[in-house]
Amino acid sequence: MDNRNDLTPTVFLPGFLCDERVWSDTLARLNLPGAMLAVHFKDCKDLQEMLNLVHDLPYHQFHLVGFSMGGYVAKLFATQHPDRVQSLSLVATNVGPLSERERQWRLSMKEFLGKYQYRGMNEKELSRFLHPKSLTDAHITRTIVDMSAGYTSEMYLNQMMATLDRKDLTSELRQLSCPILLVGGREDRVVPLKQLEALQQQIPKAQLDVIEECGHYIPLEKPAEMAQILSQFFSGHP
Template sequence: MGDETITEMYRARTDALTTDVGEGRPVVFAHGTLMNRSMFAPQLEALKDDYRSVAYDLRARTDRYAQEYDLGDLADDCAALLDGIGEDSAVIAGMSMGGFMALRFALAYPDRVDGLVLIDSMAAPHSAEEREAYGELVEPLEGSHESNPRELAESVTGYLFGETTREENPGLVESWVDRWATYPGAAVYNELHSWLDRPDVTDHLSEIDVPVLIVHGEEDPSIDPSRAEPMLEELPDAEMEIVPEAGHTSNLERPAPVNSTITSFLDERF
């Protein structure tokens, strides 16, 4: 499938691709690796009375997963999605990979971004050691259209969820393991490789002159909060909220405080 066909898929904005609720200023949610748009259900419910909230599935959760792509392609997809929902611009909220994309979207499409919400994400790349470890983890999945081995799905829970969640809410963790075990291997391989070797954009953050909210789980096992903090110094207008007892999927693990933080940010700044 060519990029043009994929772009048209996002412009079409089918119900199979998006969840679109509420009216008002648009907020678009982009998920992280292994997740899908349903991870933002708590945020859409919290915002629907005052904002138009749209969560969408990125390429890996569609039938267009088999083609190689990068974060620039995902940013173009986000622009096509805005076309599809009939919005010139929006607040872009991205979790992890979705945040990597959101930063690049803001740089590539500055007139189409009103603000950013970066959830458990960062501007710097992963270390060489991390890139090697992640690459080895998904190497057996390259080109596979078979479902992921369940043991692999179970092995990554420690990357996505904080210690408190794994101990106190095992049902949430298990429900996502069940989903991960249904994904085609190539979908996960290409998804991870879309960002694995991404360049550092820290030196370009000063160009993002819109309000930015950084939300980060205190127990994030994949991206420690300290790795997100440098963005505060480089972004012209940014604030950060640490979420106690939450890991890499802080908005899903502790939706109440995250919803409160995002709502306050949107109400005060927009």
């Protein structure tokens, strides 16, 4: 008899301009005892709708895994509803507010997209996010380009503005009783490893794992390593 439905499920949240496909390669290598569900935020108009989407999932408790922007949503949800989150995994996620440089770049995109229709990320933009080796992998680059191309200008702006003004949740995370996992790519230029190391020092109970030869898109660039880290983490916190 299969009791998977009776076991704690795991919910996976995507990053900016992503959908469920950002987790597909990792989930294909992951065999957890409970259900695994990857969601997307494409239809959410603001941060509250993102939080509501997670809140309204048909699970009383679940493991929560967030990538990049999805990690911020995961952190915020966990601090607001600690009774529902059995463990929190943050993958390539900013520690606090966006840098002023990143914030200004996003605001410039707001002005641009007020005039032009978004057509998706081009391959030149990928060099900002990916490790050089990943840039030569057509599967990785095509998945990212295809995911972003599924966004209209309105969707892009809704998602960007929803998480533009991010709070530093370090003190709130320190108060959580659930296990916390941090995962970073050694060569991630969007979320430098030093940020995650600083967070881990402030939250001593948090576990930090670093993936070598990896940029920002960890679940796509290194799915086998990502799956192994999650498997080991969950085996200690079923």
